[in-house]
Amino acid sequence: MLSDVEQLIEIDPWRIVQSGFRADRQRVYESLFSLGNGHFGGRGNHEETYSGDSLQGNYLAGVFYPDPTRVGWWKNGYPDYFAKVLNAADWTPIHISVDGIPLDLATAEIHEFRRVVDMRTAELTRTFRATVPDGATVEVEAVRFVSLVRRHVGAIRYRITPVDADASLTVSVQVDGDVVNEDSNYDEGFWDEVSTSASDGRGVVVSRTKATTWEVEFNAATAMTFDVRRDGEALDLADLGVRHERRERFVEAIVEVAADRGQSVEVTKFAANVTSRDAPAQQLETRCHDELDAAVAAGFDQLRTEHRDAWARKWETSDVVIEGDPAAQQGIRFNIFQLNSTFTGDDPDLNIGPKGFTGEKYGGVTYWDTEAFCLPFYLATSDQEVSKNLLRYRHRQLDAAIANAAKLGFSGGAALFPMVTVNGHECHNEWEITFEEIHRNGAIAFAIFNYLRHTGDEAYLLEGGLDVLVAISRFWVQRVSWSDPKQAWVMLGVTGPNEYENNVDNNWYTSLMARWTLRYTADAIDRARQLAPDDASAILDRLEVDETAERERWSDVAERLHLPEDPERGVFLQQSNYLEKELLTVDDLDPSDRPLNQNWSWDRILRSCFIKQADVLQGLWVFEDRYELATIERNFDFYEPRTVHESSLSPSVHAVLAVRLGRLQKAHEMMLRTARLDLDNVNNDTDDGCHTTSMAGTWIATVLGFGGMRVIDGALHLDPTLAPGWTELRFQIRFRGAWLSVSATASAVAIENHSGDPAEVRVAGAVHQIAAGSSVVVDR
Secondary structure, eight states, X not given: OXXXXXXXXXXXSSEEEEESOOGGGHHHHHHHTOEEOSSEEEOOOOSSOOOSSOOOOEEEEXXXXXXXXXXXXXXTTOOXXXXXXXXXXXXXXXXXXETXXXXXXXXXXXXXXXXXXXXXXXXXXXXXXXXXXXXXXXXXXXXXXXXXXXXXXXXXXXXXXXXSSOEEEEEEEEEEOOOOXXXXXXXXXXXXXXXXXXXXXXXXXXXXXXXXXXXXXXXXXXXXXXXXXXXXXXXXXXXXXXXXXXXTTEEEEXXXXXXXXXXOEEXXXXXXXXXXXXXXXXXXXXXXXXXXXXXXXXXXXXXXXXXXXXXXXXXXXXXXXXXXXXXXXXXXXXHHHHHHHHOOXXXXXXXXXXXXXXXXXXXXXXXXXXXXXXXXXXXXXXXXXXXXXXXXXXXXXXXHHHHHHHHTTOOTTOOOOOSSBSSSSOOOOOHHHHTTOTTXXXXXXXXXXXXXXXXXXXXXXXXXXXXXXXXXXXXXXXXXXXXXXXXXXXXXXXXXSOTTSOSBSOOHHHHHHHHHHHHHHHHXXXXXXXXXHHHHHHHHHHTTOOXXXXXXXXXXXXXXXXXXXXXXTTEEOSSTTGGGSOOOOGGGSOGGGOSHHHXXXXXXXXXXXXXXXXXXXXXXXXXXXXXXHHHHHHHHHHHGGGBOOOSTTHHHHHHHHHHHTTOHHHHHHHHHHHHTTTTTTTXXXXXXXXXXXXXXXXXXXXXXXXXXXXXXXXXXXXXXXXXXXXXXXXXXXXXXXXXXXXXXXXXXXXXXXXXXXXXXXXXXXXXXXXXXXXXXXXXX
């Protein structure tokens, strides 16, 4: 466990467990108990009424609203709106009254409370015993899941039992579409009603996003139905006298059920969410009912079984086992669980929001986190098509990226991919991010290279890769300026990964990525010509690439681009003027100053030497195999003591480099920080959602760090190292059609090839051929 953190959950290898009710941490727990299936999902809100502080959240992937930008001073190039993934109709409510008194955990006397997510099966279970004010005591067990097999379907089994007296139970099963996003710029709701209907215990709410001046509109339909059993015996809703209520964007079906003391009443609720991304608006309600009918026909038990089987297959190829460190084990499984809940990779128009389905901060939209941190996880643990769809997402938005660049004055097909987006258009309205944090272009270019070297799918260059690389390279050569004093190209007015420095010159990481992209684009063109000369020529003609003039310019900028260094210290400079700052370390800070972003003015932060997250070290990690160990060590020793790690993306990079340097205690500290960032609410900000994209950093720290996994020149390398206290590390890798299981102990590394083709792996530099269906053990 990390020191100086509050233990919110029990340590368990496969479960997230809250024992005891805590209203003061309700929002944190709602985040931790979120569920999703890549297409919709939501927070771990209570099914019954809860009048206490809560962030209700149910989110539909790819459905957003163009919330008009709100800034004090408009600047040319600002986006018109901030796209926000919408808080959509809540399908989960099952409100209960006991003898006319609402069952509300904010007002009831709670005797026992337990909330559990079983990560193996992606099921949320709550059990509690409570007494309503001046009334009866009941026991409740509620089980919920969001089907991984049927992407529109969710189901709940809710059982309530009076324990001290007979009781009359009023059960209200609802769809509540009267919801808002807490981060609405103008405190307005984003949905208008299309229709509501309710009959025979079934209800549906159909909504449309509010009209705007932009051509962005979505429709969504949420339908529910339910059945009731008493002590296992099915009750006819008509006999119970079901009645229905409707208001704007809200429907409910209400039944009264008498229950003797000790007699259980069980409500099974089925729901379906369908959007205009799935069906035309005029067919939406019909499609929603069809999905619901199919779920009801299958029944709760079958839905649950197929869902569990699908998750078992997920874990088979993505699980990581850490023996000897229960806190790290729980942490990495939680992180993998949320990643697999957020993105399934079956739709190239979907991506990975920083909060996934756990909250709405950051708008739920796509950042550079996807390419820089998430892609390696999906490359190694999922089918090739999953990571390929992440590349397709950017290619499909290339025209918008070219339009983004044009707004800023770039021309000739130059592309600046957005820092924040849903549909390809920039929607971030902080100038130092929108205009200057341009290193995201480098991450997107590197993702193409990373995908190709891992999968061997070089044909992707002809399917979209060249289009993106050429457009990004055209941006880089227009973004630089010629410096006569330096006799070099310089990159002025940028913000690097360290957002605690804005509007600096020659950020080393940004310039490094630009130089690499220009060289790689030329190499990619040559490789495409070797693969398919006619197809490559057709692509270059379509892009109007002047192979003589443009490639000469790319080469010249790459060769003469200024990357600042300090020869005396032997380190790369984060930016040209970094050494002019007062070079304090984190140890010089008063603990009361931390975190800086909550205690210092922004002016003070920008003038300080303190670093939010890996910057120079980010570049050394990306191109780790190209730098000598001594170079990495000098830069690590210079920058890490000045890094406050106030970005959730920071610890993973430091963990990988620390392993490489043999700083295993530091690596373990960083790995544990990212693994348990949300479980322990380390940064005191889990209440508005988990840090989903940074969760991939836990996998990076573990598999690329302690596992020593690298892909160099198309070859898979492994060099595992155990953290202090670890007795064994096991993980899975998919590489070029092979599925490999790796087990590392202090004495040996065992690799099993589960695939039908042979695989080649380099362990600590030595080459090993592993036949299909066989294994190899390498003594250490």
